[in-house]
Amino acid sequence: MIIASYIYIAVRVSIPVLLGITGAIFNEKAGNTNLGIEGMMYMGAFAGFYTAVATNSVILALIAACLFGAFGALIYAFATVTLRTNQVVAGLSLTIFGQGIARFLGNTLSGAKGESVRIPDAVTQKVNWKILGLKDIPFLGRALFGYDMIIYLSIVLVVIAYFYINKSKTGLNLRAVGENPAAADAAGINVSLYKYVHICIGGAFCGLAGAYIGVVYLTTWGNNMIAGKGWIAVALVIFASWNPLKAIYSSLLFGFTSLIALRFQDSPISPYLLEMLPYLLTVIILIITSVKMKKENQQPASCGVNYFREER
């Protein structure tokens, strides 16, 4: 039974990372290295949290989180696509901005006395709506059907993202933009529009990731909610080789190593060392996987470079 609950915990930890990776994939497939994933997650976390508290509605909270995340992405898109500023600088600024605005606005939630704010029970109950009876199946029940509905929604969205990027016509055009915007442009693809739309879709995914952490996972407002999961997502994109389906097991890997930290928290090993573990492992995996990679599975070739048609 304990294995089932380990799986349960690991999956819950990995979901925001999974959404973050998918958001980052959308950005990179459009040729933009977006280091603002963490910031957009903060923005989503705040918007989701605030809306959940204010309206008691899960759906509205999720929508608000997506929109606010996409809004952050829109600023980034304007800076990099229209104004053609450096993508690294714009992304880092977005992270700082997102984190700052979430904390600033989040402070208004907790009021003057600084008491902690919680997600209303009504919301938590709605989120934890279960498929009737299924979760009581021994072992499999908890590990497969025991989750909140947002996890299932997320996985469906990620699978849709995979088919959209890799199988659809617009997906083909999107990949062309990320690989070689000049070629895409010459083929009649509206490069700026594709970049704007998909950077914003990526932002919405990050917003959703933030909302999951805020509304479902932690349920108490805190200033350090995301705690670097956005950065993990940025890094794991490489391990997932820019493929949303592979992002599922990449994020699970993060989930399971976090579990080790949890499992050994009573041991004499320093908790700080244990908490470091998933992050350390991410770095090691990155080094291993980036050594040899097939050409098709590599980062889109124009990532990080802004496109200007009349450049000579």
Next chain:
Amino acid sequence: MQCRILSCIAFSILNICDKGDSVNNVLFELRGITKLFGNVVANKNIDFSVREGEIHALLGENGSGKTTLMNILSGIYTPDSGTIIINGEEVTIKSPEDAIKLGIGMIHQHFKLVDVFSAKENIIMGQAGSSRRNQKELTKELEELSNRFGLNINLDKKIYQMSVSEKQTVEIMKVLFRKSKILILDEPTAVLTPQEIDKLFEILRELRADGCAIVLITHKLNEVMEISDRVTILRKGESVATVETKKTNPKELTELMVGHSVDLSIDRPVVKDKTKDVLKVENLTIYDEEGVKVIDGMSFTVDGGEILGVAGVAGSGQKELCEAIAGLHPVADGTIEFKGRNIVGLNPNEIINLGVSMSFIPEDRLGMGLVANMDMVDNVILKDYRRQKGLLLSRKPARKMALKMVEDLDIVTQGVQYPIRLLSGGNVQKVLLGREINSSPQLLITAYPVRGLDINSSYVIYDMLNEQKKKGVAVLYIGEDLNVLLELCDRIMVICGGRIMGMVDPKDVTIEDLGLMMTGHTYSQILAERGTGQ
């Protein structure tokens, strides 16, 4: 208003004239096109028109504005002034998308293809509405197209696995699939073998018969004479003349292009006392980063006082060969002997100090050897700062050398403290080669030194190389233009897929022979065939 009426009248007169001549209709016309890049005038008030069923050559030296003009037609650039008329109607082209809708298809000099996509994906990308078209139908249509024009292509092959001519075939399929009526080809033959060029021209003739208007951007006169119906010559951004190909000759065209008469023959001075085997490569084998064999058991020598030319399709191992000799690429097997000493395993600096110098002009011209944002003096220092003593750099000797180079090589610059990137391509190349020569090497490796240069600058470079040869330097010249290789070099080594196909005397072979060798026929095979033919 008045102007517009006047131009209307002018246009109708033009039309009448055309009908009177009973030639085909004008399919598109550019009028008064001007395009500025900052202060640089790329196109100045250019008029240009092409008829249905015509191959129209756009001739001019590099930097004369040919590509800019055609980029305006295909929507990459927007003109500062001027109008575009297609089928008698004035149109505005704001993006490549607009141009495609108007039936304009351009094959760019640097292919606009996505490397990791298959041929098919490259052809269908950006196409509106083809999402619903089923895959089988699409494949059938593409196969029909390739059969009709005799294009041999594997639609599922990825671009990065393709040879240059295959890539070009994909580009051609792209425009054919879009049923473009106006076709623009920018220097399409630059990277093809003579046989591949023949095949391309075959296709162009067929399209001409279909009523397409074809623009061929080129600076090669023999191609203009061979295939075009009319020629428009651009010089320094202005249209100099439009002439019928039948009524002109290469000499006249050159003069129009350059602005004065030029002698087109290249010297090949004979050096009496050669130093034997300055460079001796034996059984050299090299793998690239992906573990693919790029040089396969090469053995050759270069004497002091000779120019050894290397001919081959781009990507046959030229780059790796240069890099291996200069110590920039690991060698898997074999030896490279410089004056009897094996230099495999030495680092680049040690090799430079021995007297080996390498200049490689990549396609983007600036990539290797020079730092674009630094001025000439700093670029000169880059190569010799190690020899200076003390903590701080002394700029004086470098400055002196830079000034000398400007004078000797006739480099056009606002000063030696002017960033290299602001110089024109030809001048940048002179700086690079000049610096290499100034280090007085005993082995000079130079790859594509005249890439993209105008006629005058090219001849300056050839003279520089001959000068070095006369001094007894061993020169390894990796070239693109087969005609130049045949005239300039003492011997030519033809390579294909990292192997030597033949080591020939330029006097014994034709350009076709070189083409065959470049595509994998050995010289002995060619000789045998010639024997049976006679």
